[in-house]
Amino acid sequence: MKRAAVAIAGAGLIVLIAGVSGVLGEMKNVADTPHDLAAPGASPCVYCHLPRDDESELLWAGDPNPGGQFSGLKPLCFSCHDGTVTAAGSYVFDAGRPEHLSNPGLKDQDCDRCHDPHEAKNSAFVKVPGAANFCQSCHSRAGPTDHPVDVSAPAVGIKPVDAHWDPEASDFNGTRLWNDAGDAPGDVMKCLTCHSPHGGQPNTEINTVAFNSSHESFLPICQNCHYGWGE
Numbered sequence: 001m002k003r004a005a006v007a008i009a010g011a012g013l014i015v016l017i018a019g020v021s022g023v024l025g026e027m028k029n030v031a032d033t034p035h036d037l038a039a040p041g042a043s044p045c046v047y048c049h050l051p052r053d054d055e056s057e058l059l060w061a062g063d064p065n066p067g068g069q070f071s072g073l074k075p076l077c078f079s080c081h082d083g084t085v086t087a088a089g090s091y092v093f094d095a096g097r098p099e100h101l102s103n104p105g106l107k108d109q110d111c112d113r114c115h116d117p118h119e120a121k122n123s124a125f126v127k128v129p130g131a132a133n134f135c136q137s138c139h140s141r142a143g144p145t146d147h148p149v150d151v152s153a154p155a156v157g158i159k160p161v162d163a164h165w166d167p168e169a170s171d172f173n174g175t176r177l178w179n180d181a182g183d184a185p186g187d188v189m190k191c192l193t194c195h196s197p198h199g200g201q202p203n204t205e206i207n208t209v210a211f212n213s214s215h216e217s218f219l220p221i222c223q224n225c226h227y228g229w230g231e
Contacts, residue, residue: 072104131182
């Protein structure tokens with residue numbers, strides 16, 4: 001009787017573990033994403049995590065907080081995105097440029113507030129859909145009572161003086177226009193037309209065009225589209 005009970009309990013435990021593994025495997029799947037750096041047949045997890053000899057509670061392969069210029073998760077990300085392993089996103093770690101506020105070291109308030117390095121279904125490993133309007137998942141503003149988004153610039157007679165913003169090419173000035181989906185260039189105004197979570201202009205609220213002290217009442221970022229306004 002005891003053996004039968006043990007067998008049943010053991011079988012249940014195996015099913016439970018398999019179920020949890022399946023769920024976690026589905027939720028945390030780095031395979032076949034740009035973060036999958038493993039050779040064919042090897043595990044992609046070990047570049048960031050180890051099941052033993054880890055440095056912290058999340059089984060980091062290296063200490064994510066070595067006491068350098070960054071804290072929290074940033075050092076872990078910076079170990080690749082520092083321009084040596086990959087050039088993509090290195091500007092994110094430029095301390096001279098403002099970025100979205102975070103609370104380093106606190107779960108879901110650090111880099112993981114917006115990003116999950118395992119999931120690539122959204123651009124830049126952003127955790128929520130919305131593309132160039134993903135800011136709206138937390139910020140309810142930007143609409144009829146504030147600056148409108150999802151509006152065609154040509155339809156309202158707007159043509160930005162500088163419609164380019166490409167930090168990978170060291171271009172940190174301009175107001176980008178997007179397609180309707182917000183995942184490619186187009187002629188529609190989105191949240192990321194004027195703001196960037198990383199690589200904003202110094203002394204701004206992550207704006208993509210710098211302030212100008214001589215035009216404090218009429219910000220250059222506004223004049224880039226509404227040129228002549230306030231003059």
